[in-house]
Amino acid sequence: MIEMLKILFAVIILFGALLSVLSAIGIVRLPDVYTRNHAVSKSATLGVLSILLGTFLYFWIIEGYMNFRVILGFVFLFMTSPVAGHLISRAAYNSKVPLWEKSVRDDLKDKDKHAKKLSQ
Amino acid sequence: MLLQLVLNIFIAVSWMFISNSYDFGAFFGGYLIGLFLIFILRRSFSHRFYLINLWAVIKLILIFFRELILSNYSIMKVVVNPKLDVKPGIFAMPTELKKDWEIMTLSNLITLTPGTLVVDISDDKKILYIHAMDIQDVDEAIDSIKNSFEKAIMEVSR
Numbered sequence: 381m382i383e384m385l386k387i388l389f390a391v392i393i394l395f396g397a398l399l400s401v402l403s404a405i406g407i408v409r410l411p412d413v414y415t416r417n418h419a420v421s422k423s424a425t426l427g428v429l430s431i432l433l434g435t436f437l438y439f440w441i442i443e444g445y446m447n448f449r450v451i452l453g454f455v456f457l458f459m460t461s462p463v464a465g466h467l468i469s470r471a472a473y474n475s476k477v478p479l480w481e482k483s484v485r486d487d488l489k490d491k492d493k494h495a496k497k498l499s500q
Numbered sequence: 501m502l503l504q505l506v507l508n509i510f511i512a513v514s515w516m517f518i519s520n521s522y523d524f525g526a527f528f529g530g531y532l533i534g535l536f537l538i539f540i541l542r543r544s545f546s547h548r549f550y551l552i553n554l555w556a557v558i559k560l561i562l563i564f565f566r567e568l569i570l571s572n573y574s575i576m577k578v579v580v581n582p583k584l585d586v587k588p589g590i591f592a593m594p595t596e597l598k599k600d601w602e603i604m605t606l607s608n609l610i611t612l613t614p615g616t617l618v619v620d621i622s623d624d625k626k627i628l629y630i631h632a633m634d635i636q637d638v639d640e641a642i643d644s645i646k647n648s649f650e651k652a653i654m655e656v657s658r
Contacts, residue, residue, distance in 0.1 A: 399572060406579040414631045415588055418617055419575055425612075426572045462611035469619050469631060480588055 385441055392434035399427030412480040413472045421465025429454060504550040508534040548658075556655040560605075563652055567613050574614040578633065589635040590619060593628045595650065600625075602653050609649045 406419030436450040508531060515530025516522055535551070542549040578586055597603050603625055607618040615633035622629070 399576075402576055402579055406575065409579060409584070411584070412588075414617065414619070415586070415633060418615065418631075418633050419579060421611060421617065422568070422571045422575050423579075426568055459608075462608045465611055466607060466618050469617060473619050479590070 382442065386438075389434045389438045389442075392430050392437070396427045396430035396432075396434065399423050399430070403427060413477050414469050414479065417465050417469045417472075421462055425457065425461045428457060432457075501547055501550045501553050504538055504545060504547070508538055508550075510534075511537060553656060553658075556652065560652045560656060563648065564609060564612065567609065571612055571614040575633070578615075586634045587636075588631065588633055590629055590631050591635065593630055594626060595628055597650065597653060598625075599657065602657055603628075605653055606649055609653075613649075 400423070403419045403423030406423065407416050410416045410419055432450050432454050436447065436454075439445045439447060439450075511534030512527050512530035515533055516526045519526055519529075538545075539549060547553075578584075595603065595606060597606055603621065607621065607628060610616050610618050610628070610630060617631045617633075618628055619631045620629040621627070
């Protein structure tokens with residue numbers, strides 16, 4: 381039973397590591413700031429979350445030591461990383477970083493016109 | 501909602517004083533009694549019974565986790581796929597939410613949805629500008645966001 385639980389926690393931690401590797405590959409492969417931000421703000425979040433979760437469960441169930449700081453880190457990361465992704469892409473847009481040339485549409489370019497149209 | 505919660509804790513503390521025992525068991529018993537009293541008197545409050553709001557919050561958190569896992573799956577598919585055949589773009593989505601925290605929660609949820617990321621919010625807080633990894637059908641994406649997230653958030657703040 382203990383061995384099986386250990387294997388389960390190892391799988392959770394390895395899954396997190398795999399997600400982090402894939403998001404790093406995403407940073408290299410994807411074409412522009414915005415699509416790279418997709419890979420970072422999603423995959424890295426869940427990757428680190430599952431590494432923390434695996435660590436917490438291992439120390440709780442196998443070693444009998446419950447550390448709530450890990451859970452707190454979990455919650456903080458979960459709240460802050462989408463905000464960071466938003467702020468980075470907003471700063472990039474405001475400093476006129478271009479979108480990838482194959483992008484199909486850009487509603488933010490004519491922001492004022494758009495706002496007027498929708499408010500009518 | 502906050503008023504009912506504070507009242508419930510007040511009743512629990514009163515119950516501790518009445519039964520003259522100061523431990524967690526007494527507090528919990530008093531809390532259950534207070535919950536029952538507030539449920540009986542629910543029509544005299546201006547908001548609805550607050551456990552319904554609590555349930556809506558729990559549902560919102562479950563949606564959050566489900567979307568996080570789904571979005572990771574879709575991003576993984578794009579990254580691993582040898583051909584990069586995505587059509588990214590920015591589209592505008594009007595929102596009906598008014599309060600700041602509601603808009604913040606909505607944009608956090610959108611950022612963690614499959615393939616969408618909030619780039620900007622208009623100055624009058626009525627339009628969200630969303631960068632999508634793969635624009636196939638904008639209206640469909642807007643509809644799905646509206647139906648799942650906006651409804652869940654409205655359910656919390658009603």
